[in-house]
Amino acid sequence: MKNSAPYRTGQRLPLNAGTPAGEEDQSLVLRLSVNPRARRISIRIDARTGEVVAVAPSERRLSDAVAFARSKADWISERLEARVEGLPLEPGATILLHGRPTRLEATGTAGAARLVREAGGPVIRSGGDGEAFGRRVENLLKREARTQLTARTEHHLRSLNQKPVKVSIVDTRSRWGSCSPHNRSIRYSWRVVLAPPEVLDYLAAHEVAHLVHADHSPAYWSVVHRLVGDHRPFRAWLREHGQALHAVGR
Numbered sequence: 001m002k003n004s005a006p007y008r009t010g011q012r013l014p015l016n017a018g019t020p021a022g023e024e025d026q027s028l029v030l031r032l033s034v035n036p037r038a039r040r041i042s043i044r045i046d047a048r049t050g051e052v053v054a055v056a057p058s059e060r061r062l063s064d065a066v067a068f069a070r071s072k073a074d075w076i077s078e079r080l081e082a083r084v085e086g087l088p089l090e091p092g093a094t095i096l097l098h099g100r101p102t103r104l105e106a107t108g109t110a111g112a113a114r115l116v117r118e119a120g121g122p123v124i125r126s127g128g129d130g131e132a133f134g135r136r137v138e139n140l141l142k143r144e145a146r147t148q149l150t151a152r153t154e155h156h157l158r159s160l161n162q163k164p165v166k167v168s169i170v171d172t173r174s175r176w177g178s179c180s181p182h183n184r185s186i187r188y189s190w191r192v193v194l195a196p197p198e199v200l201d202y203l204a205a206h207e208v209a210h211l212v213h214a215d216h217s218p219a220y221w222s223v224v225h226r227l228v229g230d231h232r233p234f235r236a237w238l239r240e241h242g243q244a245l246h247a248v249g250r
């Protein structure tokens with residue numbers, strides 16, 4: 001149907017037309033925006049969310065803006081890669097851990113990084129100078145990721161009466177997690193430990209549910225729903241904060 005306006009302002013869709021909307025998928029999001037003062041269609045990158053925004057002077061012209069943005073998908077990806085806004089792991093920095101702002105502090109010793117809970121909030125204290133400090137903090141984050149992801153994976157495996165799987169912790173840009181039912185192995189990006197615990201839990205449920213259905217069919221989603229309820233808020237959280245999680249330690 002090519003009648004009125006198939007798109008509306010504020011709508012989000014995958015930048016790549018053929019990309020399935022898998023929850024653990026980090027494919028670029030295209031947000032549609034109408035600006036009556038705009039002279040023509042254009043694309044820009046939202047500095048806060050990392051979303052690609054397609055701007056059109058009217059809703060009627062949004063479909064042109066979508067087509068334009070999709071024709072430039074490769075160029076946009078390159079621009080985003082170049083736009084590194086890192087958040088180095090150094091003393092004084094504040095990162096998210098388990099969804100909570102967590103301060104990094106140097107101990108001035110040679111000791112390993114430790115997570116301590118203080119009245120003012122969680123703090124990671126670590127020894128090591130310069131790069132060594134960052135490495136120790138990152139190791140702690142990865143350990144924490146493995147502990148939490150393994151625990152939630154085992155929990156969901158039990159719920160579905162599934163046998164154990166091999167859990168790997170990786171650092172990929174393209175996916176938050178992946179599941180190989182054939183090899184009974186699940187891989188997670190360690191960065192999801194930076195997200196609130198319920199988002200991490202959802203990711204574990206997402207991957208474990210793939211042992212039952214290796215697709216994103218309605219039957220698959222009903223298994224996910226049984227494990228964690230409505231998945232949409234978790235998905236939205238990852239979409240909104242994905243860019244920020246990727247900045248940590250870069």
Ligand SMILES: [Zn+2]
Pocket residue numbers: 022023024206210215216
């Ligand atoms: Zn999936």
